[in-house]
Amino acid sequence: MTSLAPLVAPGPELDPARLARYARHLPLPGVGAEGQRRLAAARVLVVGAGGLGSPALQYLAAAGVGTLGVVDDDVVDLSNLQRQVVHGTADLGRPKVESARDRLADLAPDVDVVAHAVRLTPENALDVVGGYDVVLDGADNFPTRYLVSDAAEVLGVPVVWGAIHQFDGQVAVFWGAPRPADGPRERGVTYRDVFPVPPPPGTVPDCATGGVLGALCGTVGSVMATEAVKLITGAGTTLLGRIAVYDALELSWRQLTVRPDPTREPVSALLADDAAYAAFCGLPAPSAAGDPAGATAGLGPASMTAPDAAVLLAGDAPVALVDVREDWEAQALPVAGARLVPSGTFFGPDGADVARAELPTDRPVLLVCAAGVRSARVADVARAAGVDARSVEGGAPALLLAV
Structure with a gap:
C-alpha cells in the first residue's frame, strides 16, 4: 500500500462562495483549501449513470469536482428508480445522461457536466477517456469493463472500479x-491482472435476473467517489493493490491484496471493435451499428419500433411474441399473447442451442423486456443462432401503448 502523489494540480484560489460551500472539506487533513482547488481543477469520467454511477456522480458533484463526464446510452426505466437515485419519476423515458446532468446542475451549479450519450466502443473510447484525469467504471457488462481497463491502460489513466450483485459489492x-509520492513510476495492477479471463456467459446474472439491493449501490458508489477524491487530492491511501469486498447481509468488509501479473503483456492498443470484445467475453457480436436495419445473414431487422411491432402482430403473417423479463415483471405488467422465457435462459455456454430450442425458426420472433436492453441482447444471441429475432424498442411499456 503506497501513498500516491496528488493526481491533479491545484486550480485558482477559492472565491468566497466556494469557501462557504466547501467549508466542511477545508479542515480535513490532506484536503484543505489546496485539495479543494485540486478537486475544482479535476476532470472525472463516470461510465454508467446507473446504480453505481448515481451515488458516485452526486457525491463527486457535491465535493466540487470541476468537470464530470457521464457516459450512458440508456433511458430511465421505472425499474431503475429502486437504486438509480440520480433519476426521478419525472425522468422516465429520458436519456440517463440528461436526467443526471439536470440533477447535478441543481446540486452543484458550478460543476460542468459533460453528457456523453453514447455507448463506449473501441472507436470512441480513447477520445472519451483521454479527456479525463480519472475514470469511475460502473459498467454492468464485461465487454465494457475490459474496454475501460484497456483504454485507461493505453492512456495511463487510473480507474476506480466497482461491481455489485444481490447483496455483495466490490471496489478497487x-x-x-x-x-x-516518492520514487520512480512503476507498473500498477489493472483489471486484466486480476480478471485475465471473463466468467463464462450466463454464470453471473445481471441485476434484472439476479436482483440487487438498492442501498448496496449507495454504499459501493460512495466508496468509489471517495477513492476518486483521494486520488485527486493525494489524501490517505487508495485501494490501488487491494480489492475491498462488502457483504451487506453480514455488514462486513474484507480486503484482498492484488498485484500485477508479471507475465502479462501491457495493453498498448484496443481490440479491433465491439465484436472482438464480445468474442473475448464469449458473447455474440452486437448488431452492426452502421446497418440501420440491423439485418444479418438474410434475417429481418434486429430491432423494431413498438408501433411497427403492433402492426406486425395485428397482421395475417405468422409471428411469435416472446417476453424475456422475469416472471414477477410479467405479472406486474403482462403482455397478452406473449410467451415468457427469461433472458438468463439464453446466456449460458450453449446459448445458441437454447435459442434454437426455445424460439421458433419458421417465423419472425418479437422480443420484449422492460425497456429493450435485455431483449436486444437476447436478439443478438438468437440471430447468431439463425433465428429471425427482433427486439421491440422501448420494451413492454412501449408495445402496450402501441397496440
Missing part, C-alpha cells in the same frame, strides 16, 4: 502506471 483502484 486500477492503474497501469501509478505515480508514487
